[in-house]
Each structure stands twice: as structure tokens, then as C-alpha cells.
Amino acid sequence: MDRNALKSLSYGLYIVSSYKGDKLNGQIVNTAFQTTSRPPTIAVSINKDNLTHECIVASKVFSVSVLSEKTGMKTIGTFGFNCGRDIDKFKEFEYRIGITKAPIVLTTALAFIEAEVIHRVDLGTHSLFVGNAVAAEVVGQGTPLTYDYYHRTMGGKTPEKAATFSGSDAKTEGPHGPSSSYVCTVCGYVYNPATGDPRRNITPGVAFADLPQDWTCPVCGAGKENFEKQ
Numbered sequence: 001m002d003r004n005a006l007k008s009l010s011y012g013l014y015i016v017s018s019y020k021g022d023k024l025n026g027q028i029v030n031t032a033f034q035t036t037s038r039p040p041t042i043a044v045s046i047n048k049d050n051l052t053h054e055c056i057v058a059s060k061v062f063s064v065s066v067l068s069e070k071t072g073m074k075t076i077g078t079f080g081f082n083c084g085r086d087i088d089k090f091k092e093f094e095y096r097i098g099i100t101k102a103p104i105v106l107t108t109a110l111a112f113i114e115a116e117v118i119h120r121v122d123l124g125t126h127s128l129f130v131g132n133a134v135a136a137e138v139v140g141q142g143t144p145l146t147y148d149y150y151h152r153t154m155g156g157k158t159p160e161k162a163a164t165f166s167g168s169d170a171k172t173e174g175p176h177g178p179s180s181s182y183v184c185t186v187c188g189y190v191y192n193p194a195t196g197d198p199r200r201n202i203t204p205g206v207a208f209a210d211l212p213q214d215w216t217c218p219v220c221g222a223g224k225e226n227f228e229k230q
């Protein structure tokens, strides 16, 4: 089987949010899609280790925020490379509580859908939650962020817990560098001196060793000590 065929599937990028008791949580997914029209239903595939999974199982509701191309790496890093058991993901983001009581991320969102779970399909590592859409709203204008744009234009990575993780992701996607490149052991981002980190005003040519001590991974926020020479 040529697993490269799976890589040609197209996706968007979303934040799926839910809650358990007082705890609000959310995570990045690319696996969100409409499953039927009448009634409108929507499905998401969530890793069983994730706090978001625990929240959806407990509350039986979830929201899906459709992200725009303007979404920054900080959003992806917070919601896609950190666990809500370690941080409060909502602290620095705009959100509201929906009619299902699920939180809804609004920062750089174009639209959202709220759903009540009607099926949970056990997929081994993940659960596929299918929900009845009970509310939906367009909240912004712009181009929806796609999985392809995230990888090709933003240089993003997909972590192991994602439903579509490919074992070679960190090696085959995103920027590559010479031997002086350093790889983030948390998310797989590669710092390439030839590219620098333009979003942080690090110009091409700056060696990893010369990055400021407080420089952090642009994808997941990990400190310099988490990087290894490639």
C-alpha cells in the first residue's frame, strides 16, 4: 500500500471545543466534516488521549470553529501542540459560550457550528463523534485555512496524535535545512538558519546558537532547550 495516496486527501483546519464541569478545552483538528444534510450532522475524529476527548465524552457536545488563513502559529501551537491538562488554552483567545454550553473560539474564526453527539464510533486510537448541528453562525470574512496551506505556506507540522499523522511528516514536510538546522523535539518544527524566523524578525543567516535565549518554537512555543541538531 502506498501511504502517499492518503496524503492527497484534502482538509480544512478547525478548533473543536468542549467542556467538562468548569474546564473549557479545545484542540486543532483537520478531521471535521459534514456527514448529512437533513438533519445537518457533523463528525470529528478525536484522539482518546486528548483532554478534548474526555470533555466531549462527558458533556456530549462540541463546537467547531472554522479558522481563516489569517490564523497565527500561536493559535495552532496553543490548541494543536499543547494539552489543556497543562495550560488554560482560552486565556489569551476570544471566545464565547454557546447554547450547548461548549466554548466557541472566535479569534480568526470565519464561522462556527455547535453539535450534540448522536454517535460515537470507536476507531481504536481515536473516536469519531457524530453530532447533530444545533446552532451555526458566520462570524467573519476571509479564506478558510486548509491543511495544505498550513503545511506548504505556513511550514506547519502535524503531531503524532492527529488522525492523519504520517510517520514521515516531520522529515518530509515543511522547511529543510543543512546540518546546522535544529529540530524541535516537541512538534518537529525545523529551524533553518537559511530561512531564519521572519515572523519574529530573525533574518536569514542567524545560527541557532545566536538566537536570543528567550526565543521559542514558532509552532508550539517550546524553549530552545527542546531543540536538537538535525
Ligand SMILES: Cc1cc2nc3c(=O)[nH]c(=O)nc-3n(C[C@H](O)[C@H](O)[C@H](O)COP(=O)(O)O)c2cc1C
Residues within 6 Å of the ligand: 013, 025, 026, 027, 028, 029, 030, 031, 032, 045, 046, 047, 049, 050, 051, 052, 053, 076, 079, 080, 081, 082, 083, 084, 085, 126, 150, 157, 158, 159, 161, 162, 163, 164
Ligand atoms: C494540523 C493539525 C491537525 C490535527 N488534527 C487532529 C485531528 O484531526 N484529531 C486529533 O485528535 N488531533 C489532531 N491534532 C492534534 C491535537 O490538536 C493535539 O493533540 C492537541 O494538543 C490535543 O489537545 P488536548 O489534549 O488539550 O485536547 C492536530 C494537530 C495539528 C497541529
